[in-house]
Amino acid sequence: MRHLIYLLEHNMIDSSALPLTEDNHELGQKIADAIGVRLDGWWEDMNAFAFTDIHDTKSSFVAKNLEDAKKKLVDMRARFSKAKKG
Numbered sequence: 001m002r003h004l005i006y007l008l009e010h011n012m013i014d015s016s017a018l019p020l021t022e023d024n025h026e027l028g029q030k031i032a033d034a035i036g037v038r039l040d041g042w043w044e045d046m047n048a049f050a051f052t053d054i055h056d057t058k059s060s061f062v063a064k065n066l067e068d069a070k071k072k073l074v075d076m077r078a079r080f081s082k083a084k085k086g
Contacts (some may be wrong), residue, residue: 031066035073
């Protein structure tokens with residue numbers, strides 16, 4: 001199982017191919033911990049994890065892996081920052 005989690009964390013396979021299990025929850029929590037957001041669960045219809053930025057924007061987003069989650073969080077925070085200024 002650790003090998004599967006390693007492959008998912010390093011974007012070597014996509015989490016969308018996996019059914020929701022406790023192991024997927026573990027991966028989702030690792031992603032959330034790595035970027036400082038809350039894991040809300042798995043959105044089956046989107047085949048992605050759901051996260052909430054509890055520290056800054058208070059908004060939610062979905063992502064399939066760590067790289068996707070990082071990009072979406074950075075983009076979301078930038079849009080919120082721009083909106084606050086303008």
